[in-house]
Amino acid sequence: MTIVTEPVLDIEHLTGGYSPRRPVLHDISFRVNAGEMIGLIGLNGAGKSTTIKHILGLMRPHKGSIKVKGRTLDEQPESYRAAFAYVPETPVLFDELTVEEHLRLTGMAYGIGERDYEARSAELIGQFQMEAKRGAFASHLSKGMKQKVMIMNALLAEPALYIIDEPFLGLDPLGIRSLLERLVEVKRRGAAILMSSHILSTVEAYCDRYVVLHHGRIAAQGGLNDIQEAAGMRGASLEDAFFKLVTEGASR
């Protein structure tokens, strides 16, 4: 017997972009299930950030639908927004709040009880090597430390869906390892993760499925086998198959 569970993120036939006359995304459909990490990959300008902006509700679909836990943003704005945490490529912090105050704010925004807050924040501060900086203002942090604060905030919230945009660039190797370990752990506990990155070896190693965007369309999606098949390259690495798909103009 197969148990059919509702996807945490369900994008169906999304056409969208910045101007209704010139869509950037064309008929995008993919899902992220609980306990899955999906890699959203594509060249510069392929449409990854635009897809993410649509999921966040910063832009509205021209056609198609986006559901988080079965509901669109219009149907249930509060529960839609509370179901995910977003880690942007460029950290956005309050300069005059400390690391700990950011965590505290997230704890309040997501309604996390005091005891859970204490346990989770202490663990995250330790795991991301931020003990010495817990009282530092965001404006006094390095780029990678700011990125860590964004990541810690997302992890503190323990949402059903993580949306993570190119998280590795600012992090040191220890930070990357901490992040990947945590993502594996939250996934095992049932979280859904959509991660966009250009570091394809890491995407291949950690993601369960991949969505290859090319010129705003899905060029291929599925497990490594599906991507290899779409590229006509059995046995290839994700990077080699991706390279073939995006340089030969394949579009399906």
Ligand SMILES: Nc1ncnc2c1ncn2[C@@H]1O[C@H](COP(=O)(O)OP(=O)(O)OP(=O)(O)O)[C@@H](O)[C@H]1O
């Ligand atoms: N604010 C904007 N207004 C109009 N067009 C935009 C805007 N932002 C991006 N675009 C266009 O949308 C298309 C998709 O861009 P998007 O930022 O989604 O790409 P991306 O896959 O995230 O790329 P990168 O890997 O460089 O971050 C590009 O053609 C880009 O020029």
